[in-house]
Amino acid sequence: MFRLLRVELFKIxxxxxxxxxxxxxxxxxxxxxxxxxxxxxxxxxxxLQSLEQSFAVQGNLLNGYLVCFIILQTLxxxxxxxxxxxxxDLISGEAASGTLRxxxxxxxxxxxxxxxxxxxxxxxxxxxxxxxxxxxLGGGVLxxxxxxxxxxxxxxxxxxxxxxxxxRYMAALSLAFVSLLTVASFALMLSCFTDNSIGPIVSxxxxxxxxxxxxxxxxxxxxxIKPFLFTTHMIxxxxxxxxxxxKLQVYTSVAVLIFHIVLFYTIALIHxxxxxxxx
Amino acid sequence: xxxxxxQGEIFGFLGPNGAGKSxxxxxxxxxxxxxxxNIQVFGKSLLQNREAALSNIGCIIxxxxxxxxxxxxxxxxxxxxxxxxxxxxxxxxxVIDLVGLxxxxxxxxxxxxxxxxxxxxxxxxxxxxxxxxILDEPTTGLDPQGIIELRYLLLRxxxxxxxxxxxxxxxxxxxxxxxxxxxxxxxxxxVAQGSVKQLLSTENLIVKIETEEAQQVRSILNQxxxxxxxxxxxxxxxxxxxxxxxxxxxxxxxxxxNIQVFGISYQRPLEEYFxxxxxxxxVHV
Numbered sequence: 001m002f003r004l005l006r007v008e009l010f011k012i013x014x015x016x017x018x019x020x021x022x023x024x025x026x027x028x029x030x031x032x033x034x035x036x037x038x039x040x041x042x043x044x045x046x047x048l049q050s051l052e053q054s055f056a057v058q059g060n061l062l063n064g065y066l067v068c069f070i071i072l073q074t075l076x077x078x079x080x081x082x083x084x085x086x087x088x089d090l091i092s093g094e095a096a097s098g099t100l101r102x103x104x105x106x107x108x109x110x111x112x113x114x115x116x117x118x119x120x121x122x123x124x125x126x127x128x129x130x131x132x133x134x135x136x137l138g139g140g141v142l143x144x145x146x147x148x149x150x151x152x153x154x155x156x157x158x159x160x161x162x163x164x165x166x167x168r169y170m171a172a173l174s175l176a177f178v179s180l181l182t183v184a185s186f187a188l189m190l191s192c193f194t195d196n197s198i199g200p201i202v203s204x205x206x207x208x209x210x211x212x213x214x215x216x217x218x219x220x221x222x223x224x225i226k227p228f229l230f231t232t233h234m235i236x237x238x239x240x241x242x243x244x245x246x247k248l249q250v251y252t253s254v255a256v257l258i259f260h261i262v263l264f265y266t267i268a269l270i271h272x273x274x275x276x277x278x279x
Numbered sequence: 280x281x282x283x284x285x286q287g288e289i290f291g292f293l294g295p296n297g298a299g300k301s302x303x304x305x306x307x308x309x310x311x312x313x314x315x316x317n318i319q320v321f322g323k324s325l326l327q328n329r330e331a332a333l334s335n336i337g338c339i340i341x342x343x344x345x346x347x348x349x350x351x352x353x354x355x356x357x358x359x360x361x362x363x364x365x366x367x368x369x370x371x372x373x374v375i376d377l378v379g380l381x382x383x384x385x386x387x388x389x390x391x392x393x394x395x396x397x398x399x400x401x402x403x404x405x406x407x408x409x410x411x412x413i414l415d416e417p418t419t420g421l422d423p424q425g426i427i428e429l430r431y432l433l434l435r436x437x438x439x440x441x442x443x444x445x446x447x448x449x450x451x452x453x454x455x456x457x458x459x460x461x462x463x464x465x466x467x468x469x470v471a472q473g474s475v476k477q478l479l480s481t482e483n484l485i486v487k488i489e490t491e492e493a494q495q496v497r498s499i500l501n502q503x504x505x506x507x508x509x510x511x512x513x514x515x516x517x518x519x520x521x522x523x524x525x526x527x528x529x530x531x532x533x534x535x536x537n538i539q540v541f542g543i544s545y546q547r548p549l550e551e552y553f554x555x556x557x558x559x560x561x562v563h564v
Contacts, residue, residue, distance in 0.1 A: 007357050014349055098344035102403070105308040105338055106361050107330040277310040 001112055008120035012086060021082035021128050028078065029135040032071050033143055036062065040144075047152060063147030064140035065165045069241070071136040072172070076235065079176070080183040080208050082128060087121040088187035088200035091272065095195040095279050110273045118188055118265060125180045133173045151241045158243050172237040175254065179234035182257045183208065185264035186230075192272045195279050230260040280469045282462060284445060286410070289437050291454030291461030291475065292447035293553070299467035300447040301341060304415050307445075308338055321410065334362075337409035339417060343400020347389040351380060351399050354388060355406055362407035374402040378432065394425040401432065405442075412436065413445045418453060430457055451553050455479055463553060471549060479547050481523035485510065488533070489542040493517045499536050505529060521545075 012018050036043060040062045048061075091114075094100040103113055149165045151158040160168070183204065190200035211231035214222050226232050233253035239246055280303070284290040294300050305311040306318060309325050309332075318325040320332040345354050352371060359367035375384050378398040383391075391399065397417065404412050414433075418426045434457055436442040448454050454461050455475055462472040471478055490496055497512050500519075510518040521529065526543065533540050546554075 003360055003363060007360050010357055010360075011346060014346070014353070016348060097347070098342065099346060101308075101310060101340050102344045102358075103361075104310055105333060105336070105340070107332075107334040108361075109329065274312075276312060277305065 001116065004108055004112055004116035005119050008090075008116045009123060012120055012124050015086075017089070018086050018124065020085060022131055024078065024082060025075070025128065025132050026135060028075060029071055029132070029139060032074060033067060033139055036067055036070070037143055040067075061147075061150050062144060063149075063162075064137065064142070064144045065147065065149040065160075065162065065169075067140035067144050068137045068169065069149065069151060071140070072132075072176075072237075075132065077212075079128075079132070079180060080234075081205055083121075083125050083180050083183050084187040084201050084204040084208075086124055087184040088191050088204050089197040090117045090121055090188055091191040092194050092200050093191075093197035095277070096197055098279060100279070101277055104277055111269060114188075114192075114269055114272050118185065118268075121184045121188060122181055125184050126177060129173060129177050129180060133169070137169055149241070153242075158241060160241065160243060168240045172240045175237040175240065175250070178254060178257050178261075179237070182230050182234065182260045182264070185261045185268070189264040189268040189271075192268045192275065227256075230257060233257050280464075280467075282469065282472070284411075284443060285460070286443050287437065287441050288459040289433060289444045289446060289457050291458035292445055292464070293449070293451060293454050293461055294447075294464035295449055298449075298464040300449075300464055301415055302467070303464070304338075304340060304413055304445070304447060307413060308336065308340065309333065310340070334407075335410045336413060337404030337407065337411070338413040338415075339397075339400045339404055340413070340415045342419070343396050343403065345388040345396065345399065345403075348387065350385050350387050351375070351391070351402075352384040354399070355384075355402060358403055358406055364407050370406060370408075374405050377405065377435075378402045379428075393420045394422065397421060397425065397429065401429075405436070409442075411443045411445065415447045416449070417446065418448070418450075426453075433457055451550060463549070478549050481547065484521055484523055484526075484545040484547055485518055485551060486521045486526060486529070486543065486545045487516055487518045488529075488540060489516050489544075490533075490538055490540050491515055492538055496533065496538055499532070499538070503532065505532075 044062050091100065094103060104110065146162050148162050149160040151160070186207070187200050187204040190203050191197075194200060208231055211229045215226055215229060215232045233256045236250055236253035236257075239250055239253075282303075292300050292304070302311060306313050307320065307325070309329055318332075321335055323332040325332045345351075346357070349357070352375075355371045355374070356367065359371060364370050371384075375381055378401050380395065380398055380402065383395065388396065388399065397420075401414075401417075404414070417429055417433075421429060430453075433444055433446065436444055446454065446458065458475050460472075460474045461478065462469045463478075464470065488496060493512055493514060493516060496517050497509065500506055500509060500517075505519060505521075508520045510520050512518075519529070523545070526545070530540075530543060
């Protein structure tokens with residue numbers, strides 16, 4: 001099993017496509033940080049326009065923690081795409097190129113092969129997220145320094161002391177990892193059902209966008225199904241920047257996401273074990 | 280279908296396109312599950328003991344498969360890891376040398392010609408030193424020189440390394456040249472099976488004499504023991520069922536009778552049968 005995992009990781013990190021994610025994250029994060037470094041003050045005053053009517057805001061709110069929060073909010077759509085780009089290709093890409101035959105004719109069970117692929121996809125997701133965390137948080141703190149974090153919500157304002165922020169980011173990135181694993185398992189599941197690599201990637205994104213739209217629309221009919229959509233729970237990391245944190249909501253969302261991961265992986269496993277390879 | 284391949288032989292798997300050769304080979308590698316029945320490889324059930332059964336098989340199914348973005352050496356290294364090959368660097372060098380790809384192992388596979396890919400595919404199949412090598416239509420797309428080289432390599436595998444090779448093809452002459460025994464498949468069933476010598480024996484040949492004096496030849500032959508073996512008389516040819524050793528006698532008779540003969544050719548019964556079943560596929564024999 002460990003041999004399989006090493007091979008799968010080697011394959012992922014030998015493929016040029018896998019680096020698109022790192023390049024995209026680096027480009028977006030650096031662009032945002034440079035833009036905020038040059039023109040951050042006017043951006044902050046634009047955001048605080050409505051707030052200044054009720055509050056007197058003094059001092060420099062633009063610090064590394066806020067910059068990181070802004071970046072994480074911005075990358076909420078891109079990250080699933082970058083994860084699906086690699087995990088949606090894990091089975092179908094190999095089926096399309098014929099190398100799946102090569103893998104499946106080796107003395108490993110299909111369950112072992114799929115598990116190794118999922119583990120390698122998860123490791124890739126983790127590294128991608130780590131890269132985002134280091135660039136956004138590390139780069140932000142390096143360029144803008146530390147300070148209290150002010151999070152502006154639609155109906156409230158949360159002020160977090162600087163010594164109370166770092167653990168929240170660690171926890172938020174961990175929750176984001178669970179969210180992205182849901183995307184990875186979903187893309188992997190779709191990848192088992194087709195023999196071309198574009199289909200699962202596009203389908204994963206289409207489903208995420210559709211569910212996100214349903215999640216944001218205030219239609220009573222949609223309100224009933226929102227709790228069952230995994231995308232509703234993917235943004236739970238934001239709740240960690242509430243004060244106090246609604247722990248029950250966080251635990252519920254984590255449970256729902258884990259349930260989806262297990263569900264998608266089980267469906268993938270059942271189908272993959274039954275699949276006849278004709279390509 | 281019940282197939283039995285002897286250890287250390289080259290076994291031809293012959294049949295027209297769509298006969299079920301690739302499907303059968305895919306079942307041998309557990310890529311496709313059989314609807315019923317059992318497959319045993321080296322006495323181990325593929326359904327119950329898949330890993331053990333597959334560990335002794337190297338294969339190329341349909342076409343050799345590679346990770347094109349990697350070099351040949353990287354592909355082999357990765358496969359060596361998968362197969363837990365000991366002294367992998369040494370073994371990779373050995374198989375690269377065996378298939379004649381030395382000097383090109385650090386090039387990306389996407390820069391390889393079809394023939395080179397075929398050779399690299401063979402290197403992949405042999406890397407873990409399997410006892411059984413399964414090759415599905417390995418000569419497809421190769422030029423004549425490439426086909427000869429592959430044939431030579433397969434004979435080396437059998438003679439020098441004692442490998443058992445199962446080779447599928449839709450070309451009878453190709454299998455005849457190197458295989459020890461073979462099976463002919465049609466519509467998913469084995470229609471003939473045995474040693475190549477036995478199946479393609481030169482007894483009971485259909486001998487065809489091309490002449491413009493077919494009726495006269497028939498009259499002459501009617502007065503000889505050949506009268507009993509005449510199969511068919513056409514305006515410009517006459518066919519007889521003979522053994523190969525009888526052809527010189529027939530030839531001498533025609534020369535003696537001053538018959539103008541433009542050609543004497545023969546076809547073995549199995550060839551004739553194979554031609555019939557492959558006609559739909561327009562396959563060369």
